[in-house]
Amino acid sequence: MTGPAVMDSSALIFAFRLPGILRILKRSYPYVLIPSAVYDEVVVEGQRLGKEEVDAIQNEVGRFVRVEHADDELPVEPDPRLGKGELEVIYLALRVGAEAIIDDRRARIFGARLSVRVIPLASLLVTARGDGSLEPEEASTLLDDLVQAGY
Numbered sequence: 001m002t003g004p005a006v007m008d009s010s011a012l013i014f015a016f017r018l019p020g021i022l023r024i025l026k027r028s029y030p031y032v033l034i035p036s037a038v039y040d041e042v043v044v045e046g047q048r049l050g051k052e053e054v055d056a057i058q059n060e061v062g063r064f065v066r067v068e069h070a071d072d073e074l075p076v077e078p079d080p081r082l083g084k085g086e087l088e089v090i091y092l093a094l095r096v097g098a099e100a101i102i103d104d105r106r107a108r109i110f111g112a113r114l115s116v117r118v119i120p121l122a123s124l125l126v127t128a129r130g131d132g133s134l135e136p137e138e139a140s141t142l143l144d145d146l147v148q149a150g151y
Helices: 009-017 019-028 036-049 054-060 082-095 105-113 125-129 136-148
Strands: 005-007 034-036 063-067 099-101
Touching: 005 009, 005 082, 009 019, 009 036, 009 054, 019 125, 019 136, 034 036, 034 082, 036 054, 036 063, 036 082, 082 099, 082 105, 125 136
Parallel strands: 005 034, 005 099, 034 063
Antiparallel strands: none
C-alpha cells in the first residue's frame, strides 16, 4: 500500500493498545488519517475518561497520525444507523482516495457502496501473513491479543 489509510475510532484504539498491531500498521501505511470526529471521540473524550491509549495516540498526532477535517457536505444521504465518526471516515477516505479501516459491518457495507475500499483491522494480520512479513505464530498471537483486548 502506498498511500495512507483512514481509521475509525475502534481500529485506532486497538492499534494503540497492542504494539504488534501498531507495528504492522506502520509497516503497511506511511501514515494514517483520522477525521476530527474520531479525534474528538478517541483523544478528547478519552482524556476525560482517563483512557490508557490517549497519550500514545496524542504523541503520534502530526507524525504517523494526522487529523483532517472531513467534508461538511456529504456526497450521498448518510446511513442513519452509522455514527458521525464512521461517516467521516468513509467520506474522508472517498475524498482522498484512501483505504478505510473500520470494524463496524454496517459502515463497511455503506463504504463499499460508495466504492471505498473498507477493511476491518484484523485483515491487516491476514495481509501481513500473506506477504510474509508476519510469521504464523505471531499472527495467531496478535489475533488472540485483539480478542482478549475486546475486539
